[in-house]
Amino acid sequence: MKKILLSALLPLLIFNCTRRQEAKKEEIIQIQHTEKDKEDVKPTAPTPFEYLADYPAIKDSSKFIQNLRQAFDLHIHESPSQQESEKITVFRKVKINGSDKDYYFIEYDWKTGSTSQYPWKYQLLLTKNGKLVKTLAAERYEFVSIFPKENPFLLATIVTGHGNGGHELYKVSADSLENVYEGYYDFNLRTYDAHEDNKVYEPYELQLKIKDYNNDRVNDIAFKGKSVLVRGRTPDGDWYDFTTINGKQVNYSADHPFKKIPVEYIFLYDKKSGHFKAKENYAEKYKIYE
Secondary structure, X not given: OHHHHHHHHHHHHHHHHHHHHHHHHHHHHXXXXXXXXXXXXXXXXXXXXXXXXXXXXXXXXHHHHHHHHHHOOOOOOOOHHHHXXXXXXXXXXXXXXXXXXXXXXXXXXXXXXXXXXXXXXXXXXXXXOOOEXXXXXXXXXXXXOOOOOOOXXXXXXXXXXOOEEEEEEEEEEOOEEEEOEHHHHOOOOOOEEOOOOOEEEEEEEEEEEEEXXXXXXXXXXXXXXXXXXXXXXXXXXXXXXXXXXXXXXXXXXXXXXXXXXXXXXXXXXXXXXXXXXXXXXXXXXXXXXX
């Protein structure tokens, strides 16, 4: 009886073993095919920017903008008003401190959008062969000559949709842009303030001054203006909107400020690092007005 059972089961065991081997073989073949498919897939090449050869002309601004957005992955919220307003406001060759090479500087302005996307413009710096060096979203830019007989720095005014902001100051370093102004290290230090919470600046963007402040025969920079308190403030640091003087209520605002305090943020040029460093602790010095 045992012999009969073994003889009946043996073909089934052989059949199952064979099927498992075939399944395993198919799995190995499938893995090999998958790995080969992965090897055959080539990374997508970045979209080239095709219109540098037309410099300084822009023959078709809509195609120029479309190609610019695709080539450098510029994200904006599209709308009929944006499409109607968008334009290239700058397309020029520039030189920037740290290099004698020519670069292309392009500003794309679409003029309208959400608060989070303010200032609704991009500035792009490209090498002569079209490689992207830097993308900025500055409210304002300026090429500033700080050192005589040297190429200018790129000054960018960075502002939020609420009116808070500051500055960045760039030079070229190994075909990239390096921010050499260390004011951004201290996030409490604004050099642009139009947000009427407790104070604003006068003017909103503090004025840039270039001068040798420490008499080492090398120019330094400073941001200068007035801090305008649009609310009252107690010696203990509490803010208030109005008070009573001689029996009359006095309300404070940008048009009728509580006080104006001169401010000057001086940044001395450090020859070793090539950066402009704070002369003193301005967050500490002016903290009563923050």
